[in-house]
Amino acid sequence: MRACIIPLFFVALSLCAVASDTEETQRCGQSRANVLNRSEFEMMMNEVASGWNQNDAHRAASCFTEDASYSSVPNPKSRKGRLDLYQWFGGAHGRPKPMKMEWHHLIFDPEQQIGVGEYTFKYEVQTHGMVIVKFKNGLISNGREYEKESPKSWTELCGENCF
Numbered sequence: 001m002r003a004c005i006i007p008l009f010f011v012a013l014s015l016c017a018v019a020s021d022t023e024e025t026q027r028c029g030q031s032r033a034n035v036l037n038r039s040e041f042e043m044m045m046n047e048v049a050s051g052w053n054q055n056d057a058h059r060a061a062s063c064f065t066e067d068a069s070y071s072s073v074p075n076p077k078s079r080k081g082r083l084d085l086y087q088w089f090g091g092a093h094g095r096p097k098p099m100k101m102e103w104h105h106l107i108f109d110p111e112q113q114i115g116v117g118e119y120t121f122k123y124e125v126q127t128h129g130m131v132i133v134k135f136k137n138g139l140i141s142n143g144r145e146y147e148k149e150s151p152k153s154w155t156e157l158c159g160e161n162c163f
Contacts, residue, residue, distance in 0.1 A: 034137040041108040041115050044140070045133075049101040055094035061086035065136055070143040099123045104154060120154050121147070128157050 036044065044063055051060025064070070064082050071078040079085050089095070100122040108115040113135040121127050129147025133140050155162050 035110070036108070036113060036135055036138055037110055038108045040138075041110075041135075042106050044135075045103060045106055045115070045117055048140075049103060052089065052099040052101045055090055055098060057086050057089035057091055057094060060089045063140055065139045065141045068139075068141055068143070070140075070145075072145040072147065095123070097124060102154075125149050126151055128152075128154060 048060050048063050061082050064085050066082050068082055068085060069078045069080055070085060079088050102120045103117050105118040106115065116130060116132050118130050127147040127149050129145055131143055131145045134142040150157055
């Protein structure tokens with residue numbers, strides 16, 4: 001009987017710890033172990049896109065580490081830190097025009113905590129591209145975009161090689 005008491009105590013303790021997670025941590029897909037699985041990665045990337053699509057800079061920036069670094073090749077300038085990203089995403093008042101982000105493919109390597117997303121993004125101009133992101137403690141610590149401006153739709157851009 002005593003052997004059953006100890007495991008039940010740890011189960012109850014675990015449930016309390018999970019219940020105490022903040023809403024923000026849960027929304028961004030951060031797991032208790034601070035290591036993402038594929039499903040949590042997809043949740044995180046969709047959360048960033050939702051923040052942009054709803055012009056909610058706080059929502060998008062909360063998915064990044066405090067010391068995150070984010071760049072868009074070939075521009076050598078990196079955005080440094082969650083606060084810088086928050087401002088870049090529109091800050092307290094949002095961006096003057098709407099943003100539209102759509103993921104086409106999301107791929108994740110849980111061993112390396114690195115993922116890739118292929119996307120279409122529209123803000124003033126439309127771009128199609130890819131981003132590679134690295135996660136630390138369940139949040140995006142690094143990101144690097146490669147994109148091409150084009151007025152064509154995703155299917156027009158891909159042509160016969162669309163998948």
